[in-house]
Amino acid sequence: MTDPLADPPFIDPQVARRFAEFPVELRAGLLELRAMIFAVAARLPEIGRIEETLKWGQPAYLTPETKAGSTLRLGMPKTGGFAIYAHCQSRIIPTFRDRFPQDFTYEGNRAVLFEPGAALPEDKLSFLIAHALRYHLRQSRAS
Template sequence: MTTAFEDPQVQRIFAGFPDHARPGLLQLREMIFQVAARTEGVGKLRETLKWGQPAYLTVEPKSGSTIRLGLPKQGGFALYTHCQTTILSDFQALFPDDFTYEGNRAIHFRPGDRLALDRLALLVKSALTYHLR
């Protein structure tokens, strides 16, 4: 099942992503919504744009830190977390060699990569519950 877009601007951004990146970004988007729906304490999730990128944040309650999806300059596509948190560094400690990291702010993917959604769900859950710790 695919979560419907509530914000037409976000939908336009996804439609404008290159064909090679869009499927992976849509998979990540759907996984974010699924993790939010099954994680206690997350509440309502808002999909909006931040810095021109699709962004996911908790609004009721404000339990988490923003997650963004986008296209890094190096190519491919990426999932971003707030760089002034320990979200990504904590995740990298668990899976140091499983992903391509950009410091403490992003995980990069190449088009056609098989996404390890089960492991990435742990990262998303950590971000969406960051302020509940």
């Protein structure tokens, strides 16, 4: 049976397999974050095509043609729950934390953490996703 939250459909069978391996109590939240990434990317024509692949065994989202974005990854932190990860040496998570300091739980400069069943505020998380997907565009403008 196909998971109704797996929208858009998976292109890479390894990524689909990885999502199927996530614990069921975390899968819905991770699929919701995945859908947000694709929805935000669709509103940003300047970033080009989004690619979904695995990096370090985690679903990862890149902008391979334009190199406009910094990779986002989805996974499970050792502390439990699920997370969206950004490159720890970027300003992606710190910028998001500066804007929403009390709204989320953070793991340093690398992740926003969520508990199973947590509501995922699309408006706020869309800011994070768009910032990551346009990160190198912003950096080149700042130079």
